[in-house]
């Protein structure tokens with residue numbers, strides 16, 4: 435999917451194993467829109483990102499990405515949709531320590547059953563100012579560099595939706611604004627929808643739309 439894709443959240447709820455239930459507001463994210471998802475710690479931002487990515491199953495309601503309702507897909511089709519259409523930058527970056535930066539990027543198409551796209555990887559590394567680190571391993575990167583590698587990997591397959599969980603909390607103001615500019619610009623180039631979960635006021639101010647979760 436490289437065209438703008440709408441995302442609809444409807445009646446969405448999630449129950450944790452201990453019975454804690456979270457209920458999320460109905461919400462439409464227009465294709466190519468850019469959002470901050472804000473709310474106090476524990477209100478369910480990470481859980482909502484996982485539901486949007488089809489990594490958790492809702493206890494009620496649905497997530498629709500383009501024409502596809504995630505709960506109506508088989509597990510295999512959901513994995514395929516996620517691999518090809520959704521880029522995710524988790525709080526824990528999950529870079530593979532045994533692979534070089536370049537091979538960490540090439541993992542994204544490999545996992546999604548797509549052709550390895552070396553040119554795309556090298557282009558992203560250039561644009562994210564990581565090209566001098568192509569052959570390094572993740573344990574020899576700074577936190578900020580590792581974070582940009584994780585973002586590059588999430589962008590590899592030109593996702594329709596990019597989800598980022600608290601990407602700026604460890605950054606100073608300048609680095610925070612630079613990272614947000616980069617996320618905004620790169621998602622604009624893929625016509626992707628951007629959603630950044632955060633309790634960082636700077637993110638709220640830098641993104642055009644805001645969805646606020648209440649405890």
Ligand SMILES: Nc1ncnc2c1ncn2[C@@H]1O[C@H](COP(=O)(O)OP(=O)(O)OP(=O)(O)O)[C@@H](O)[C@H]1O
Pocket residue numbers: 450451452454456473474475476477478479480481482633
């Ligand atoms: N495995 C679990 N079992 C029970 N409750 C859980 C589990 N995981 C999360 N929760 C609860 O679900 C709620 C939402 O958690 P979530 O991580 O989605 O919040 P968050 O808004 O992302 O928080 P933060 O900003 O601190 O990362 C919290 O109250 C949390 O305690």
